[in-house]
Amino acid sequence: DVRGESVESHFFAGIRLKPALTVLSEDAGLHELLVGATVPVPCPEGSFSSTHSCTLPLQISTKSQGEVKNALGPDLSLSSCVLVLSQAPCRDGLCGSGRTHFSAITDFVKDDNRTTQISIKPIISRSLLWNGYSPEPVQVVVRDVPSAHCYAFTDPHMITFDGRYYENYQIGTFVLYKSSFWPLEVHVRQWECGSLEHAASCACGVVVRDGGDAVALDMCNGVMGETQPQLTVRSRDPNRNRIRIAESYQGRKVTMTLASGAFVRADVSDWGMSLTLRAPGSDLNHTEGLCGTFDGQPDNDFHSAGGAMLGDLQAFISEWRSDVKKKWQNSQRCRLSNSSPVFLRLPPGSSLFDLLPSHLDSSEGHSQCTCQKTACSRHANVRLSGVIPALDVTAKHAASLEQSGSSLFRASRKRVPASSRRRHRGRTRHSVPNSPRQLQRHSSSYFFPEDHELAAQAETPPAWPTPSGLTRQRAEAQCRRAVAESEPASSCRGLLGEQTLRRAVAMCVSDLQLKDDKSWLRATIPLLENECERRLEEEEAGGWEEHQQAVDVLRCPDLCGGNGQCSETGCVSPPCGYRPTLMKILFWVFLACSCGFLVMEDI
Known part of the structure; x- marks a missing residue:
């Protein structure tokens, strides 16, 4: 007999999870987890019939660093918390396998890089081989990705996602924020407001689109100071609503939160509204519009629809404004390409204020679970926190989809010609023939004359003193008292920093100079409220104990x-x-x- 040399070989008997270590970004999407058994899955005792199911149910759990101690919550979600291994012929070292998927949770907290352990709970089985067995867990490291905020306050003072500051005195309909990563778009309408001497505009309406859903908060179809905002929910698929609506401070703040974690918040006043927008980290390098490019470089925020940098502010603003002169030109340019349409200027009557969302997202989305909860949902991979108390009113407003629009307040629907409100902009209004897309219009659309007027030309900046005799020194003193010494400023000073406070005061001074009206003194305080909340949310990892006064002021004003x-x-x-x-x-x-x-x- 001839015998070969014996070779010792290690054989692993059990269940393995792969990969053993994964490093991913907070915006990285889905990753696969393979669970495989190297020995046959047991059948019911005494049964070897193919009619009996030979399976092994596994309960998956996650445990994230700081989840309990720092109350940060889970940092990872799974496509399923239960995985069933079925018996199969042994091949390539596996006698049964299953797959699930995991993704990082977008949480808007500065929590650095956190490690999450994915494990399988001890197995409960009649088989002595498997009962009580728990495989080795795997590790997932999630790299934190920052979000960004854009602000359009009062007349409006614009702060882009990358922090660039500019003024937009134009009226009309504009693209504020458009994502190339998500089916997300925000349009804003601006009317003239509050100034008899100089060109001044304010936001009077905003529409947020997420996939086939859109929510409009609009007071543009009325008279400034008399009309109230009308909230309308529009959807291509009434059974799936991707946008959640919340009200705070008795309706003064209205927040629309999207599936990606992005939100648009409107601080409503009698003259219009100021807007705060949040872009999730997944939108890094994927935004365009008046809120800029969100790439960490403020110098390139002035850009065209094709991505080219623009050196002139007015050219940049006009690039994203509805322009009747460009209507025919854009339609011809868009037809030249068979690829995905290039977004250019908005022809009047084609904005989200006028048309139902053209995009219908046919995908159901990925249902995710955190395994600490019994129910899974498409929103489990986004964790939303907030300091300002909010009442979810999504169901209330979604009950009257598209046709009538539900009102936040009693809404005045009368409309006067823009020319009767316009005293200092020499413009000619243009009539526009009916669009062939008229059939797609929703029932609450209306004619917005500001879209058909020429863009305002640059004018001489306002000078001091104002017509009423207000000097710069007096205006600065009044704004410091009203803004920098306000309750939110005093309580949140350590969070906001002096630069933010100085900017809010400067906005106030600019409003007084432009409008010569003291009723605008406190108009920038909502900016401090929103910024304070943002920084509290970002600092959640360190706890709020040292900022309790700021928390109390946001929860309970005055x-x-x-x-x-x-x-x-x-x-x-x-x-x-x-x-x-x-x-x-x-x-x-x-x-x-x-x-x-x-x-x-x-x-």
Whole structure:
């Protein structure tokens, strides 16, 4: 007999998870996890029939660094928390395998690089070989990716995603933010507001699109100071709503949050609205519009629709403005290419204010789970936090899709010609024939004359003193008292920093010079509120204990006005059984998160 040399070979018997180590970015999408058994999966005891199922159910769990200790929550989501291994012929070292997918959770927190462990809970089985067995876990390192914010405040002062500051005094409809990564787009309308001496504009409406859904918050079809915003939900698929709507501070703040984690917040006033936009880290290098390019380089924020840098501010603004003169030219240029359409200027009547979303996302999206919860959803890979108390009103407004539009307040729908409000811009209004796309219009569309006027020409900057005699020194002093010494500024000073406060004061001074009206003194305070909340959210990893005063001010402005107590959900009113003094009768009026009072003197 001839015997060969014996060779020792190690054989692993059990279940392996692969890859053992993964490093991914917060915006990296789905990754595959392979779970394979190197020995046959057991069949029910005493059964070897093919009619019986030979399977091994596995419960998957995740544990992220700082999840409990720092209350950061999970950093990873899975496509499923249960995986069933079925018996199969042994091949390539595997006798049964299954796959699941994981992705990083977008959380908008500065939590650096966190490690998450994916493991399988001890198996419960009648088989002595498998019962109590738990495979070796694998590690996933998630690299933090920063988000970015864009601001359009008052007349409006623009701050791009990369922090570049400029003024936009033009009126009309503009592309504010468009993503090439997500089916996401934001259009804004601006009308003239508040100035008799100089060109000044304010946002009067905004439309947010996510896939086949759109939400419009609009007060442009009325008279400034008389009309209230109308909120309309439009969708190509009423059964799937990708946009969530929340109200804060009794409707003064309206926030529309998208599936990607992006949001648009409108701070509503009688003259219009100021806007705050958030782009998730996944949109890095994927944005265009008046909010800039979001690539960390403010110098290239002035860009064309094709990505070319523009040196002139007005050329940049006009590039993203609805322009009747370019309507025919753009339609011809877009027809020249059979590839994906190139986004150019908006022809009047073709914005999201006028048409239903043209994009219908046929995909159902990836349902993800965090395994700490029983239900999985398409939103599990985005973790939203907030300091300002918010009431989710999505269902309320989605009940009347597209046709009528549900109102945040009692809305005035009367409209006067733009020329009657326009005293200092010599423009000619152009009439436009009916568009062939008229059939796609939604029922709440209307004629917006500002889209058909020529762009404003550069004019001489306003000078000091103003017509009322207000000097620069007095304006700066008034703005410092109203803005820099306001409750949000005082409570959030350590978070905001002096540069943010100086910028808010400078915006206030500019508003006073342009409009010569003291009612604009506090118009930039919502900017401080939103910035304070953003920085609190980013610093969540370190806890909020040292910023408790800022948290209280955002949750309960003016400390509930002395009427009630501050809680995590806002102001809590005193009990209805409260007895006032003999000299007064006090009626408590419950208004959402806060309360007011009416005092009547005894006769």
